[in-house]
Amino acid sequence: MNELDVLSVNIWQILISLFNLAILYFLFKKFLFARVKAIVAKRASEVTAEYDKAQKATEEANEIKASWEEKIKTADAKAEEIIQAAVEKADNRSEVMLYESREKAESIVRKAKADAERERAEAQATIKQEIVDVSTALSEKIIGREINMDDHRSLIDSFIDNMGDE
Amino acid sequence: MSILLLILAILPIVAGIIIKIMFVPAVEGISVTGAHIFFTIDLPLGGLPITESQVNSWLVILSLFFFCLFLTHDLKTKDISKRQVIAEWIVEAVDKMVLKNMGDFFMGFGPFIAAIMGLSAMTSLMSVVGLFPATSDINVVGGWAILVFFVITYYKLKAGILVYLKGFTEPVAFFAPVNVASEFATPFSMAFRHYGNVLSGSIISVLIASVLGALSNLVFQWLPEPLSSIEFFRIGLPAIFSIYFDLFSGCLQAFIFAMLTMLYVSNGFPQDEYFKRKALKHAKENKK
Numbered sequence: 001m002n003e004l005d006v007l008s009v010n011i012w013q014i015l016i017s018l019f020n021l022a023i024l025y026f027l028f029k030k031f032l033f034a035r036v037k038a039i040v041a042k043r044a045s046e047v048t049a050e051y052d053k054a055q056k057a058t059e060e061a062n063e064i065k066a067s068w069e070e071k072i073k074t075a076d077a078k079a080e081e082i083i084q085a086a087v088e089k090a091d092n093r094s095e096v097m098l099y100e101s102r103e104k105a106e107s108i109v110r111k112a113k114a115d116a117e118r119e120r121a122e123a124q125a126t127i128k129q130e131i132v133d134v135s136t137a138l139s140e141k142i143i144g145r146e147i148n149m150d151d152h153r154s155l156i157d158s159f160i161d162n163m164g165d166e
Numbered sequence: 167m168s169i170l171l172l173i174l175a176i177l178p179i180v181a182g183i184i185i186k187i188m189f190v191p192a193v194e195g196i197s198v199t200g201a202h203i204f205f206t207i208d209l210p211l212g213g214l215p216i217t218e219s220q221v222n223s224w225l226v227i228l229s230l231f232f233f234c235l236f237l238t239h240d241l242k243t244k245d246i247s248k249r250q251v252i253a254e255w256i257v258e259a260v261d262k263m264v265l266k267n268m269g270d271f272f273m274g275f276g277p278f279i280a281a282i283m284g285l286s287a288m289t290s291l292m293s294v295v296g297l298f299p300a301t302s303d304i305n306v307v308g309g310w311a312i313l314v315f316f317v318i319t320y321y322k323l324k325a326g327i328l329v330y331l332k333g334f335t336e337p338v339a340f341f342a343p344v345n346v347a348s349e350f351a352t353p354f355s356m357a358f359r360h361y362g363n364v365l366s367g368s369i370i371s372v373l374i375a376s377v378l379g380a381l382s383n384l385v386f387q388w389l390p391e392p393l394s395s396i397e398f399f400r401i402g403l404p405a406i407f408s409i410y411f412d413l414f415s416g417c418l419q420a421f422i423f424a425m426l427t428m429l430y431v432s433n434g435f436p437q438d439e440y441f442k443r444k445a446l447k448h449a450k451e452n453k454k
Contacts, residue, residue, distance in 0.1 A: 008200060010305055012214035017309025020223050024230060025287050029277035031234040036257040039241040039250075046243050 132156050168249065172235035178225035178232075182297050190298075201298050212399065219303035226288040226300070256280070267425065268432040275428070278317075282310065283424045290364050290416025293371075294408070301419070302365040304357060311357035315425045318352065318434045325439035333436070356426055363419045367411035375404045 135156050136149070171432075190202045237253035237333035246254075260280045261273065266402040269273060276337050289300040300306045378399035386398060 003342050007304055009308070010215065011208055012221065013217070013303070013305035014309040014312060016214075016220055017223065017306040018313045020227060020306075020310075021281060021310045021313050023283040023284060025278045027227070027231050028284070030255045031231065032253065032280065033236055033257055033277045035238040035241060036253050038259075039243060039344050040254065043243040104449065 128157070128160055131160060167239065170235060171232055171239065175229050175232035175236055175426070178229040179292070179295060179297075182222055183226045183295060186218070186297055190218065197319060201300070201303050217303070218298040219300040219306050222297055222300045223285070223289060223306060224291055226292065230284050230288060264428065267428040269437075270368065270370065271435075272428075273430055275431070279424050279428060281315075283420045286360065286423050287417050288425055290419060291412065292418050293368065293412045293416070299364050299368065299412075299416070301360055301416075302368050304361045305320055306351075307360040307423075308357040310352035310423070311360075314356065315431065316351040317427075318430050321431055321435040323438045325443055329436055329439045352406075354432060356423060360423050362418050363415060367415045371404065371408050374407050375400055386406035 132153060136152055139152065189204060201219040203215045203217045204221065207214040207216065237249050237256075240247075241250055241253070257276065257280075260283075261276045262276050264272060264279055286301055289306070292298075293299040322333065334342045334349070336345070379397040382397040382399035386393070386396075430439055
């Protein structure tokens with residue numbers, strides 16, 4: 001007998017077939033389903049991790065943005081302050097400068113006045129002297145004699161002083 | 167690596183063809199026989215004949231194993247290859263089918279259903295390359311049906327033996343013998359349905375081939391001697407018919423077998439009683 005009948009039952013063949021199916025079940029479970037499910041789960045966890053990362057990054061960015069906005073706001077205030085301070089400083093300085101320059105001008109004027117005064121006094125003295133000299137000489141000529149110089153001088157001085165007072 | 171595994175997946179089928187050519191004598195004329203017996207191992211209960219069914223089943227398992235390795239080696243989470251798309255598609259499709267037909271309690275059945283479909287379809291499809299389809303051997307499908315029967319009974323027993331036994335007396339105790347008979351009829355009907363369909367396909371293929379041969383002789387008998395003995399109708403035409411009987415019927419029977427497995431297991435499982443029992447047990451443990 002080289003061939004089975006079309007319908008022949010053999011308990012061992014049935015058992016082998018039964019275990020064949022069981023073995024294929026384990027093979028599929030281990031090498032197809034477990035592997036694919038593991039990779040799918042891994043991918044899912046990776047995607048979640050990626051989402052978490054993205055969320056975290058967004059949060060961080062928002063935080064940074066908020067802090068910058070805050071900074072910009074304070075920067076505006078600070079700039080205002082600085083400008084205020086600068087303006088104040090400039091005002092102060094200009095006032096000081098104004099004051100100084102006024103002072104300087106005044107001192108110059110004062111000095112000029114003093115100079116003029118002094119020069120006038122000097123000129124007065126010189127003119128006086130010259131008048132005295134001239135008048136002495138004139139008097140000598142007129143009178144024709146030597147007069148007491150000192151007497152004469154005091155006389156003329158008083159005359160001129162009087163003249164000046166008038 | 168991929169190519170090597172793919173070659174290893176195809177190699178068993180090639181080996182099957184080589185074994186067939188070397189050891190199985192060509193069948194002359196019209197004959198419908200079972201699997202060819204290579205040798206017999208002495209065992210009680212009739213001995214174990216190693217036949218084409220066994221060898222072809224093992225070859226299919228080997229082929230499917232290497233195909234699995236081919237699909238699932240070097241899986242990635244990004245930039246996935248076409249292999250991985252196919253692997254994920256298979257797993258997803260099977261899981262979806264299991265979920266639809268059995269519910270989420272039976273989600274672990276994915277590999278089992280995939281194994282039934284893969285093994286059944288592949289062994290049936292071996293007839294496409296001219297090999298003996300192992301599913302046309304009652305012992306092969308019988309083994310699967312018995313395994314399925316064990317699984318069905320295991321899940322029926324999950325709610326306790328009393329619930330299992332009580333199930334036979336429904337709707338009335340009078341029906342108990344009928345229910346017992348129908349219980350044992352399940353594996354028989356599954357096995358014989360599958361076996362009968364594949365075998366009938368084989369028989370019809372043989373019949374068609376012989377009819378076409380006779381028709382060819384009749385039509386071309388006027389041709390001179392060497393030409394008239396060539397059966398022209400047997401070139402190509404039987405292949406067209408075998409597309410239905412081998413390809414379509416093979417896949418269909420695999421699908422039906424898997425479908426019946428899912429329905430029998432999930433219908434036989436007394437879900438309400440099981441969860442009630444589980445809740446009771448839980449409550450008792452909490453009391454302690």
